[in-house]
Amino acid sequence: xxxxxxxxxxxxxxxxxxxxxxxxxxxxxxxxxxxxxxxxxxxxxxxxxxxxxxxxxxxxxxxxxxxxxxxxxxxxxxxxxxxxxxxxxxxxxxxxxxxxxxxxxxxxxxxxxxxxxxxxxxxxxxxxxxxxxxxxxxxxxxxxxxxxxxxxxxxxxxxxxxxxxxxxxxxxxxxxxxxxxxxxxxxxxxxxxxxxxxxxxxxxxxxxxxxxxxxx
Numbered sequence: 086x087x088x089x090x091x092x093x094x095x096x097x098x099x100x101x102x103x104x105x106x107x108x109x110x111x112x113x114x115x116x117x118x119x120x121x122x123x124x125x126x127x128x129x130x131x132x133x134x135x136x137x138x139x140x141x142x143x144x145x146x147x148x149x150x151x152x153x154x155x156x157x158x159x160x161x162x163x164x165x166x167x168x169x170x171x172x173x174x175x176x177x178x179x180x181x182x183x184x185x186x187x188x189x190x191x192x193x194x195x196x197x198x199x200x201x202x203x204x205x206x207x208x209x210x211x212x213x214x215x216x217x218x219x220x221x222x223x224x225x226x227x228x229x230x231x232x233x234x235x236x237x238x239x240x241x242x243x244x245x246x247x248x249x250x251x252x253x254x255x256x257x258x259x260x261x262x263x264x265x266x267x268x269x270x271x272x273x274x275x276x277x278x279x280x281x282x283x284x285x286x287x288x289x290x291x292x293x294x295x296x297x298x299x300x301x
Contacts, residue, residue, distance in 0.1 A: 092217050092231050098266045099234045102241035103205050105260035109248050110198040123247045125183050132197045133190030138240035139208045146211055150222035158235040159273045162301045164225045242267045274300045
């Protein structure tokens with residue numbers, strides 16, 4: 086069985102994650118928008134936060150950062166997790182993320198689908214017309230586009246699953262490759278986690294994960 090070259094697969098998985106997210110929005114009614122989505126977020130807020138997995142590409146792609154170079158998606162998420170060592174900084178970051186999700190949700194108006202579809206179209210053009218080594222200035226450091234895309238696929242996929250769960254929607258079949266690749270990335274991130282033995286044992290059904298343990 087032939088496998089796609091890595092860069093081609095990364096792009097393919099990203100596009101499928103985008104289509105999966107868009108597909109879920111078709112089944113979301115106006116009445117659903119104010120329902121509980123995830124944590125402090127309504128469904129509207131969750132859609133807004135998820136859309137930022139796209140808008141960050143639009144905002145960061147083609148820009149140079151003075152921050153250190155980040156070598157791949159595992160290092161990206163590990164760098165973000167390192168903030169948890171400083172409880173105050175982590176809480177400040179989490180509060181900022183929550184607020185941005187709400188602000189983006191409000192900015193979508195009453196038609197989140199139109200907002201997301203227009204954003205997705207712009208971002209898809211950016212991704213399709215820029216080379217793998219295009220610079221991307223992320224908040225945590227400089228990355229190449231092809232290294233940054235898996236982090237966006239991961240965010241789109243996980244939050245699409247959050248949306249599906251919140252509203253009891255079927256998971257779009259087109260997400261299957263993105264879920265597969267996100268699970269592989271999650272495993273690589275978990276392998277770098279200080280509590281990687283406990284995570285492995287939990288995945289094998291030996292123990293339960295300690296309270297509040299997560300990899301991103």
